Amino acid sequence: xxxxxxxxxxxxxxxxxxxxIRSAKKFNVNLHIVEVWxxxxxxxxxxxxxxxxxxxxNVDQEERYSFLKAEKEAIRQAVELDMPYLGFCLGHQLLADxxxxxxxPSFRHSIGFIEGRLTKSGLEHPLFRGxxxxxxxxxxxxxxVLQPLPKEVEVLVTSADCEVxxxxxKGRPHIIGLQxxxxxxxxxxxxxxxxxxxxxLSSFPRSQIEPISILADARRLEGVMEDQFGILFRxxxxxxx
Numbered sequence: 001x002x003x004x005x006x007x008x009x010x011x012x013x014x015x016x017x018x019x020x021i022r023s024a025k026k027f028n029v030n031l032h033i034v035e036v037w038x039x040x041x042x043x044x045x046x047x048x049x050x051x052x053x054x055x056x057x058n059v060d061q062e063e064r065y066s067f068l069k070a071e072k073e074a075i076r077q078a079v080e081l082d083m084p085y086l087g088f089c090l091g092h093q094l095l096a097d098x099x100x101x102x103x104x105p106s107f108r109h110s111i112g113f114i115e116g117r118l119t120k121s122g123l124e125h126p127l128f129r130g131x132x133x134x135x136x137x138x139x140x141x142x143x144x145v146l147q148p149l150p151k152e153v154e155v156l157v158t159s160a161d162c163e164v165x166x167x168x169x170k171g172r173p174h175i176i177g178l179q180x181x182x183x184x185x186x187x188x189x190x191x192x193x194x195x196x197x198x199x200x201l202s203s204f205p206r207s208q209i210e211p212i213s214i215l216a217d218a219r220r221l222e223g224v225m226e227d228q229f230g231i232l233f234r235x236x237x238x239x240x241x
Contacts, residue, residue: 002028003048003240008036008071010055010090013196017184019226020051023233036067041074049084049174049240050075052091054181056200058143059093059103072098084174084240088184089141092177096145096167099153106144109204110161113138113217116180122156122166126173126239130231136221137165137180140193144179174240182232185225190218 005024009015016024016031024031031051034041044050052075057065062072075098078085087095093103116137122128137159145164149155157166157178167177184193194201194211201209 002030003237004030004032004046005049005051005084006042006044006047007031007033008041008050008052008074008091009033010036010053010057010067011196013192014054014184016051016053017181017189018186019229020183020233022226023230026230027233027237029237036071037065041070044074044078044083045081047083049086050078052085052087052094054089054091054140056197057090059090059097079175082172082175084236085176086236087177089179089181092167092179093143093145095175095177096149096153096164099167099169100150101153101167102146103143104146106142106162108161109142109208110139110159111141111201111204111209112214113185113221114159114161116157116159116165119155119158121154121168125154125156125168127168127176127232127235128156129235131228135228136182136185136225138182138185138190138218138225139179140181140197141179145177174236176236182225182229185218185221185229187215187218187222191215 062068075094079098097103114137115134117134118128144162152170153167154170155164159165165179169175
């Protein structure tokens with residue numbers, strides 16, 4: 001029997017990503033995508049889980065992005081119902097906010113491909129079974145989840161760019177936040193992101209953002225990123241089965 005996942009999408013061009021779409025199809029998961037900026041959020045309790053994608057809004061910008069209020073309420077409800085939750089980038093930050101953590105400007109922006117490493121908790125977490133202790137991350141953010149974290153939240157992945165790259169809740173391994181966007185690390189996805197988010201990228205010093213280099217990394221790492229995301233998604237499905 002297929003699983004039904006409700007997916008919150010925040011921007012027209014920032015969809016689930018090719019790796020997530022392929023993995024969901026492989027594991028017979030139906031992705032019910034809601035474009036939250038102009039569609040109401042349905043009753044989440046009728047779904048098997050919630051996936052929240054990234055976006056340009058910051059967690060505290062409810063006045064500018066009015067959809068955030070209803071979305072935050074839905075995420076808090078998902079946590080209270082102990083539903084499977086998988087958040088990417090903004091979805092990771094919104095989960096952290098729902099759990100009582102602080103989100104704010106990171107000490108540096110993180111855009112492109114970097115190396116992440118599993119923490120002790122990450123090495124023990126079933127989500128990363130079969131993933132090397134050091135592995136590539138596709139990054140696209142300037143906000144981050146900040147320390148200290150609530151005592152029930154554990155950090156699973158860290159990096160030189162961002163201290164909190166992935167979180168889960170102790171004893172609830174099906175509740176996951178990932179600051180990285182490995183679901184969208186396919187070459188064509190990366191190319192689209194670079195084009196669609198050109199204005200945001202231009203707000204950073206040009207010497208720090210090299211689209212040609214990012215695309216070259218996307219091509220070089222494409223096979224590894226797809227394989228590893230497939231492992232991660234397979235592990236997640238095993239956790240919630």
